Amino acid sequence: MAGxxxxxxxxxxxxxxKEALENAQALLDAGVDPLQLIEAxxxxxxxxxxxxxKGEYFLPELMLxxxxxxxxxxxxxxxxxxxxxxxRLGKVVIGTVKGDIHDIGKNIVSFLLDANGxxxxxxxxxxxxxxxxxxxxxxxxQVVGMSCLLTLAYxxxxxxxxxxxxxxxxxxxxxxxxGAATDDRIRAYTGADAWGKDAAAAVSLARGWVGG
Numbered sequence: 651m652a653g654x655x656x657x658x659x660x661x662x663x664x665x666x667x668k669e670a671l672e673n674a675q676a677l678l679d680a681g682v683d684p685l686q687l688i689e690a691x692x693x694x695x696x697x698x699x700x701x702x703x704k705g706e707y708f709l710p711e712l713m714l715x716x717x718x719x720x721x722x723x724x725x726x727x728x729x730x731x732x733x734x735x736x737x738r739l740g741k742v743v744i745g746t747v748k749g750d751i752h753d754i755g756k757n758i759v760s761f762l763l764d765a766n767g768x769x770x771x772x773x774x775x776x777x778x779x780x781x782x783x784x785x786x787x788x789x790x791x792q793v794v795g796m797s798c799l800l801t802l803a804y805x806x807x808x809x810x811x812x813x814x815x816x817x818x819x820x821x822x823x824x825x826x827x828x829g830a831a832t833d834d835r836i837r838a839y840t841g842a843d844a845w846g847k848d849a850a851a852a853v854s855l856a857r858g859w860v861g862g
Contacts, residue, residue, distance in 0.1 A: 653673040653677065655677070655689075657673055658674060658687065658690045658694075659693050659697075662690070662691065662698075662715060662718055662722075663697045663698060663701075665714055665715070667718050670722070674687055674725055675725060678725060678726070684729045684730055685726075685850060687722055688723070688762065688848070689850070691723070691754075692755065692758065692848045692849065694719070695715065695719065695755050695758075695799070698711065698754075699799045699831065700830070702799070703800060712752060712754075715754060716752075716757075719754045719757070720757060723757065723761050727761050730762075738767055738769045739766075739856075739857065740769070740791070740792040740856065740859075740860035741768065741769045741789060741791040741792060741793070742769070742791055742793040742794070742856055743771045743782070743785045743789060743794050743795070744756060744759065744760055744763075744770060744771070744794070744796075744797065745772065745774060745777035745781070745782065745795075745796065745797070746774070746777060746796075746797045746798060746803075747776075747777055747796050747798055747803045747806040747810060748776055748778045748779065748806040749803055749805075749806050750800050750806075751776050752797075752799035752800070753775050753797075754799070755797055755799065755828065755849075756775075756829075757772075760772050762852070762853055763795075763849075763856060766853045766856075768793075768853075768856060771789055778806075779806065779810040779813035782794060782810050782813065782814065783813050783817045786814060786819045786822065787817065790822070791823060792823060793825075793860070794824070794826070795825075795828065795852060796810060796826075796828075796842070797828055797829045798832065799829050799830050799831060804836055804839065804840065807842070808839060808840045808841060811840055811842060812841070824843045824855075824859045825842040826843060826844045826845065826852060826856070827842045827844075827845055828845065828846040828847070828848075828851075828852055833845060
């Protein structure tokens with residue numbers, strides 16, 4: 651019997667891997683919108699990030715949460731990609747900024763962008779400003795996405811936007827930020843073009859920018 655979205659969130663936050671995966675599969679089999687599982691994962695990641703910053707969770711918990719969300723994302727992607735367009739709408743370069751090694755939220759956004767027709771180049775985690783600059787110069791994306799889970803990443807986000815400006819590349823791309831520690835106030839601080847509250851918002855922003 652399928653649980654609920656709430657019990658899925660609780661299982662992920664509670665580090666109950668077997669329960670979380672079984673719950674996710676049961677929800678999909680029951681016909682629940684796959685994007686609801688993405689939203690549940692986002693909510694769980696946000697709570698886990700808050701507990702990490704409070705010192706209640708540590709690296710092992712983050713690693714386990716990342717594995718759970720990755721496997722849930724794979725389940726969801728199987729349901730979404732069958733309807734995804736063959737033609738690529740545009741190119742997105744994405745990465746977790748320097749000083750932050752968390753990739754759970756970034757991975758969710760990456761695969762959902764891919765499922766919706768974007769070519770996604772994932773730079774990974776702890777990405778310095780100069781690597782973003784290099785990627786924009788070499789790959790010529792329309793969109794750059796920067797992710798963070800921790801508040802310490804605000805300055806690296808701002809530095810990355812500044813580095814793109816100094817390299818003469820800022821006007822070539824639209825920049826969006828996201829992650830549990832971000833909001834529109836941080837968007838304004840960093841100089842990014844937009845803030846996405848979740849993966850679906852990131853897709854909507856990207857589609858709007860490339861005319862998809």
